[in-house]
Amino acid sequence: AQRVTQPEKLLSVFKGAPVELKCNYSYSGSPELFWYVQYSRQRLQLLLRHISRESIKGFTADLNKGETSFHLKKPFAQEEDSAMYYCALSNTGGFKTIFGAGTRLFVKA
Amino acid sequence: KAGVTQTPRYLIKTRGQQVTLSCSPISGHRSVSWYQQTPGQGLQFLFEYFSETQRNKGNFPGRFSGRQFSNSRSEMNVSTLELGDSALYLCASSLRTGNANYGYTFGSGTRLTVV
Secondary structure, X not given: OOEEEOOOOEEEEEOOOOEEEOOEEEOOOOOEEEEEEEOOOOOOEEEXXXXXXXXXXXXXXOOEOOOOXXXXXXXXXXXXXXXXXXXXXXXXXXXXXXXXXXXXXXXXX | OOOOEEEOOEEEEOOOOOEEEEEEOOOOOOEEEEEEEEXXXXXXXXXXXXXXXXXXXXXXXXXXXXEEOOOOOEEEEEOOOOHHHXXXXXXXXXXXEOOEEOOOEEOOOEEEEEO
């Protein structure tokens, strides 16, 4: 079965501080992992996919198969990063994507 | 290009009624997924359609159904509505080639209230 766990409901950091949003998953096959973000009054949108290994808005995420984790990191948080972040796992073949409960990031001035 | 369009934006229905929600994906996207979002349960997967076929389904009762048309537009239907069906229903479309998953583009949702 697929499962995604985001242990923190709320994460509060100061502007300029590093931020790490945790995501752990459970899946017996070869997973595809994603981070989605929802800014205030906007649609849920794709932030990044593990397979593309890109950095978007300064965020990166590395898939650690040994620890079954896909944590989202940014070295210096900005106020505009305040949003709801969801980790998502897609099964092999990709026709079912499940989401974690989400972490609300609040970046304080 | 136009994004994912969901209609209607808001609906109020009475218990026992049925409802149909519509989703138009991004042009060229052949995969459409549906999610139910509630404060208590978060985003719950309902089903995913690709090339007019349901490819996977979540753990929802048979009252929840869907379909996809040849132009990739999708509808979902909920029959015999219950109070607990009140939620934001999100549609997402995806470009797929083979088994590759490029991630979703979401619509703004349909807010269903059952009274």
